[in-house]
Amino acid sequence: MARIKDQHKLEQINKAACVLVLKTGFAGLKMADVAKEADVAAGTLYVYYPTKEALINSLFKEVKSEIVQVLINPKHHSLSFYNTFQKMWLSYFNFCMKFPEKMLFVEHFFHSGLLSKQTIDFAHSIMEPVFEFIKQAQNNELIKKGDVLIIQSQISGPIHETIKLILANKIKPTKTNIHLCFEMSWQAIRK
């Protein structure tokens, strides 16, 4: 009956927005630039999102979901905790290396004041399975007790900082460096 929206175009827009956040920081995120990078007209952005704020919130949710999916890979759940943790850690590290713009996008916007409360709550709730995974390990006396959020920050914090240093060309993503980063996180959380 009518022309339908081009899903590919939406992906182009989302990717463009992520890439630009990485390149220019999110203070520099301009709708005109997003349109140019996505190779669409400025007006087209408003076919998919009513406002810039909506674009950012929607994109944030999508990327955050993608990250959680990277973390909770059912394929890794049959293994021992250490092995599952190791796979999880590596998956996330590799994801960040492959799509630094996505990691930075989420990092930058999370505490930016630009996201709606609804979006923030969504971000926390979607992480529940990950927290459950940590809690179970605590109950089995495999890792330290305490608030799961603090445990988690000991894992994600160093990864993020390390990736940033790699992006800034201050360190190289060598096997040695990556292994050191993982090993330290493991020593941090283990009993």
Place this chain on the structure above:
Amino acid sequence: MARIKDQHKLEQINKAACVLVLKTGFAGLKMADVAKEADVAAGTLYVYYPTKEALINSLFKEVKSEIVQVLINPKHHSLSFYNTFQKMWLSYFNFCMKFPEKMLFVEHFFHSGLLSKQTIDFAHSIMEPVFEFIKQAQNNELIKKGDVLIIQSQISGPIHETIKLILANKIKPTKTNIHLCFEMSWQAIRK
């Protein structure tokens, strides 16, 4: 011969900028808002800084210097490495708790693309004494070998994430939580 600049007013402006970054994120940093928060006229900002970019760069350098001064307190240098490290860690943690706007300001802007290369280089060079401290401990076989930047990211990363969680009211800054955070970092870096 003439009226002189009011140092206090400059401090007001700097503090206002930091506070607003914390409140609204730095994408929302507007010169008019800074002026209002600092209780000065918009034009006054341009007495102290030629542009918004200059304001941000100057402020960044100032706050980063302040942070480094917190880290390298000569009073702590006579102690054992563990004790010095502990004091250092606590000083920094307390600083972040007391002035979260400063920590977040530096965090946010460091990878924002808004800082000049000169400012970024300054930030790295000023950290040298801290890196030296870490290297010495490595030579004395007290902590793990490897790139000092990776060691450092294992310490600052969790602190930053934890402070952010506290600010977001997701966890409380109890003795237990703070101690857990410290203990994990120590276990991460120790030999």
Place this chain on the structure above:
DNA sequence: AAAATTAATGAATATTTATTCGGTAATAAA
């Protein structure tokens, strides 16, 4: 193939925000 529907366009417009500047007020030197 024609009609109907809506995606897509991009120049024009609205809005927001950085910056300027003529005037005023405060302070230091003469």
Place this chain on the structure above:
DNA sequence: TTTATTACCGAATAAATATTCATTAATTTT
């Protein structure tokens, strides 16, 4: 006390940026 100098003000302006909308192009249905 007078004069010189400059901080300070804030409304006006300039610049940057988000958003609209009349039009066109593409796609689906009949």
